[in-house]
Amino acid sequence: MLRSAFRGGIHPPDMKQATAGRAIERAPVPERLVVPASQHIGACCEPTVEPGQRVRRGQIIASIDAFVSAPVHSPVDGEVADVGECLTAAGMRVPAVTITPDAEQDFESWEPVEGGEPAAVVRSAGIVGMGGATFPSAVKLSPPKEFTLTTVILNGCECEPYLTCDHRLMLESPERVLRGGRIMQEALGAKRLVIGIESNKPDAARAMKTAAHGTGAEVVVLPTKYPQGAEKQLIWAILRTEVPHGKLPAAVGALVHNVGTAAAIADAVDLRKPLMERVVTVTGRVARPGNYLVVLGTLVRDLIETAGGFVGEVERVIAGGPMTGPALGSLDVPVTKGMSGIVVLGPGDAAAPVDADQPCIRCGRCSEACPMFLQPFAIGTYANARLWDRTEQVHALDCIECGACAYVCPTRRPLVQLIRLAKAELTARGVRP
Amino acid sequence: MNEAARQHRLVVAAPPHVHGPGSCRSIMLWVVGALAPAALWSVVQMGSPALITYGVCIGTALAVEAAWNALARKPQTVTDGSALVTGLLLAMSLPPLTPWWISAVGAAVAIVLGKMVFGGLGWNLFNPALVGRAFVVLSWGGVLSKLPSKGWFRAIDVAGSGSLDAISGATRLAIAAADRAAKGGYRFDLAAQYQPLLFRNLEGSLGEVSAALLILGGLVLIWRRIIDWRIPVGYAGAMAALSWAFGSDPIFNVLAGGVLLGAFFMATDYVSSPMVPNARLVYGIGCGVFNAVGRFFGSMPEATTFAILFMNGLAPLLDKIFMPRTFGWVKRNG
Numbered sequence: 001m002l003r004s005a006f007r008g009g010i011h012p013p014d015m016k017q018a019t020a021g022r023a024i025e026r027a028p029v030p031e032r033l034v035v036p037a038s039q040h041i042g043a044c045c046e047p048t049v050e051p052g053q054r055v056r057r058g059q060i061i062a063s064i065d066a067f068v069s070a071p072v073h074s075p076v077d078g079e080v081a082d083v084g085e086c087l088t089a090a091g092m093r094v095p096a097v098t099i100t101p102d103a104e105q106d107f108e109s110w111e112p113v114e115g116g117e118p119a120a121v122v123r124s125a126g127i128v129g130m131g132g133a134t135f136p137s138a139v140k141l142s143p144p145k146e147f148t149l150t151t152v153i154l155n156g157c158e159c160e161p162y163l164t165c166d167h168r169l170m171l172e173s174p175e176r177v178l179r180g181g182r183i184m185q186e187a188l189g190a191k192r193l194v195i196g197i198e199s200n201k202p203d204a205a206r207a208m209k210t211a212a213h214g215t216g217a218e219v220v221v222l223p224t225k226y227p228q229g230a231e232k233q234l235i236w237a238i239l240r241t242e243v244p245h246g247k248l249p250a251a252v253g254a255l256v257h258n259v260g261t262a263a264a265i266a267d268a269v270d271l272r273k274p275l276m277e278r279v280v281t282v283t284g285r286v287a288r289p290g291n292y293l294v295v296l297g298t299l300v301r302d303l304i305e306t307a308g309g310f311v312g313e314v315e316r317v318i319a320g321g322p323m324t325g326p327a328l329g330s331l332d333v334p335v336t337k338g339m340s341g342i343v344v345l346g347p348g349d350a351a352a353p354v355d356a357d358q359p360c361i362r363c364g365r366c367s368e369a370c371p372m373f374l375q376p377f378a379i380g381t382y383a384n385a386r387l388w389d390r391t392e393q394v395h396a397l398d399c400i401e402c403g404a405c406a407y408v409c410p411t412r413r414p415l416v417q418l419i420r421l422a423k424a425e426l427t428a429r430g431v432r433p
Numbered sequence: 434m435n436e437a438a439r440q441h442r443l444v445v446a447a448p449p450h451v452h453g454p455g456s457c458r459s460i461m462l463w464v465v466g467a468l469a470p471a472a473l474w475s476v477v478q479m480g481s482p483a484l485i486t487y488g489v490c491i492g493t494a495l496a497v498e499a500a501w502n503a504l505a506r507k508p509q510t511v512t513d514g515s516a517l518v519t520g521l522l523l524a525m526s527l528p529p530l531t532p533w534w535i536s537a538v539g540a541a542v543a544i545v546l547g548k549m550v551f552g553g554l555g556w557n558l559f560n561p562a563l564v565g566r567a568f569v570v571l572s573w574g575g576v577l578s579k580l581p582s583k584g585w586f587r588a589i590d591v592a593g594s595g596s597l598d599a600i601s602g603a604t605r606l607a608i609a610a611a612d613r614a615a616k617g618g619y620r621f622d623l624a625a626q627y628q629p630l631l632f633r634n635l636e637g638s639l640g641e642v643s644a645a646l647l648i649l650g651g652l653v654l655i656w657r658r659i660i661d662w663r664i665p666v667g668y669a670g671a672m673a674a675l676s677w678a679f680g681s682d683p684i685f686n687v688l689a690g691g692v693l694l695g696a697f698f699m700a701t702d703y704v705s706s707p708m709v710p711n712a713r714l715v716y717g718i719g720c721g722v723f724n725a726v727g728r729f730f731g732s733m734p735e736a737t738t739f740a741i742l743f744m745n746g747l748a749p750l751l752d753k754i755f756m757p758r759t760f761g762w763v764k765r766n767g
């Protein structure tokens with residue numbers, strides 16, 4: 001079944017061919033791990049270990065007593081070398097635990113465990129949205145009473161160019177993905193479980209369909225179009241409902257989880273395995289592009305080594321996909337729970353919007369591309385002129401920062417930056433979406 | 434900053450890090466390319482006077498823009514292609530024998546009053562080429578209307594002399610108007626006029642030489658999604674419908690008198706036209722309606738120019754009226 005796509009959107013070249021055929025491979029554990037104490041949206045955890053202390057794989061090394069948060073576990077057996085700070089991909093300084101891993105690591109010994117209340121298990125396993133949003137998953141599993149959840153949607157769209165980690169996960173471990181979905185469906189009492197996959201991954205869709213056969217879960221193949229994986233666009237494609245302005249997806253009875261998150265939830269509930277590693281696509285100008293299973297805290301520098309190092313001239317190293325991921329200023333940032341890829345771009349590959357002083361020629365392409373039906377040029381122009389009230393009138397706060405507008409703008413206006421500026425200003429003034 | 438980063442001079446920039454094909458200049462060059470067949474054909478047909486008109490309009494437009502930027506100490510924008518398009522469009526809206534100084538003034542006015550005083554590309558409310566043309570027509574309309582057209586051409590053909598006061602033949606539009614006045618309806622033998630209009634119309638402006646080549650260029654722009662079909666279709670549709678309603682040949686009226694140049698290439702100017710799809714359709718229709726009204730009830734042969742300029746003025750309002758609702762917001766008025 002191929003649904004029609006949401007309105008708007010763009011078709012950037014998907015650039016996935018370099019890694020789509022590469023099976024997930026475990027990356028070697030580097031000599032040093034830097035594990036940030038905060039790898040999620042919400043309250044930052046505090047390190048709970050001391051330098052010199054021995055830690056076991058799966059042991060909590062940072063936590064906090066807050067609802068919107070997720071504890072951090074040691075990804076390896078080893079020794080705490082330092083408790084200090086580190087720089088994250090987003091350019092923030094956060095507390096971090098540096099660990100010297102043991103030479104020998106046992107990655108396999110997890111025994112099946114029965115029972116346990118899923119929300120609690122998921123919470124203590126430190127699971128967050130692995131598509132990049134890093135919202136603590138347990139919070140989504142404990143929705144306020146006024147919502148009736150009818151549909152759990154697993155997001156297997158992976159609409160960002162270059163990234164293939166979700167693709168490989170669905171292809172190689174469809175049962176785990178599905179199992180995670182079922183756990184959520186049961187925990188929430190939802191009627192439907194739907195897995196949405198873009199049409200450019202027919203093998204993954206087939207694998208998921210086979211796994212889902214006879215379970216009542218539906219696999220829906222969606223048109224390949226960016227940003228099909230954006231929560232609101234995905235919900236529209238599957239349920240034909242718009243999440244109302246300023247509301248959560250739960251308002252229309254839906255809950256969206258990334259497929260990687262679903263697999264992690266399955267491991268947490270069935271094996272009590274915390275989130276300590278993830279699949280990262282390393283691609284672009286590296287010698288061995290691939291999908292690597294990486295222990296969290298591995299520095300991007302080491303991961304690039306694993307992928308054979310840089311090839312040719314390198315201009316940008318992006319954490320995540322090129323449409324929304326930040327460009328790294330340093331390779332000494334760690335892989336975290338939400339980091340789906342490292343994309344290395346050279347001169348000519350990268351061509352970002354540049355200059356706010358470029359004129360808007362009113363071509364209308366940005367409005368045509370905007371999946372939120374906004375008028376990005378207008379928000380950009382008002383933001384540039386510091387007319388914040390006007391940016392609010394044209395619904396700047398509804399922007400999902402997908403970047404489609406900036407991608408198409410012929411004069412390369414930095415529309416997303418301008419819109420972000422407007423959003424930040426409006427939020428600071430207490431305007432709520 | 435660390436070693437590898439320094440070694441590779443990592444660029445830290447905000448996402449998105451990839452960009453689609455297409456730039457301001459490439460769009461402008463597509464427009465020039467789409468106009469090129471009709472322009473070249475007009476040079477083949479009209480010879481050196483046409484060449485002079487093109488040269489003066491384009492040269493002046495570029496020079497004036499460059500000079501303006503230099504004097505105003507603004508970044509140089511002359512290479513973005515928009516001045517080239519403006520000069521070319523202005524030339525195509527003028528008769529081939531336009532005195533060179535009129536062409537030059539028109540191009541200078543187009544750039545300065547049509548664009549630069551508003552703040553340059555992107556800020557002009559009106560289509561610069563049409564501003565230039567309107568200025569020229571209002572200032573020297575008498576001169577322009579007395580220019581020989583086909584008659585001049587035939588005079589050269591026959592006598593080999595450059596005599597400029599050869600017969601100033603009545604244009605087909607004038608003949609059609611006379612027909613209508615005399616008979617209260619159009620003659621079907623006007624159909625015999627389609628062919629010259631399509632391929633070799635040596636009356637009127639440079640842009641009127643071949644309707645067929647203009648349509649071809651316009652279709653290319655629609656196919657490349659550079660212009661929105663709604664504007665030319667709305668324009669030509671309204672023009673045809675009203676012509677029919679006023680008892681004139683609809684096809685003839687679309688093909689004749691600069692309507693196609695206006696509909697495909699002038700009304701579609703991004704900056705001065707609406708952006709919202711429905712607003713574009715209404716805008717196109719508006720252009721067609723005012724063009725038809727001007728042609729049938731006004732005395733001016735300049736209906737196209739003023740119809741588009743008038744609708745330019747309404748474009749921001751139309752955008753406001755037809756602004757689509759944002760995703761997730763309840764439909765206004767159901």
Ligand code: SF4
Pocket residue numbers: 369370371372373374375376398399400401402403404405406415416419
């Ligand atoms: S305005 Fe926001 S939502 Fe719309 S295309 Fe641009 S980034 Fe995406």
Ligand code: SF4
Pocket residue numbers: 359360361362363364365366367376377380405408409410411412413415
């Ligand atoms: S795409 Fe760029 S130039 Fe076109 S309307 Fe939007 S902001 Fe203006």
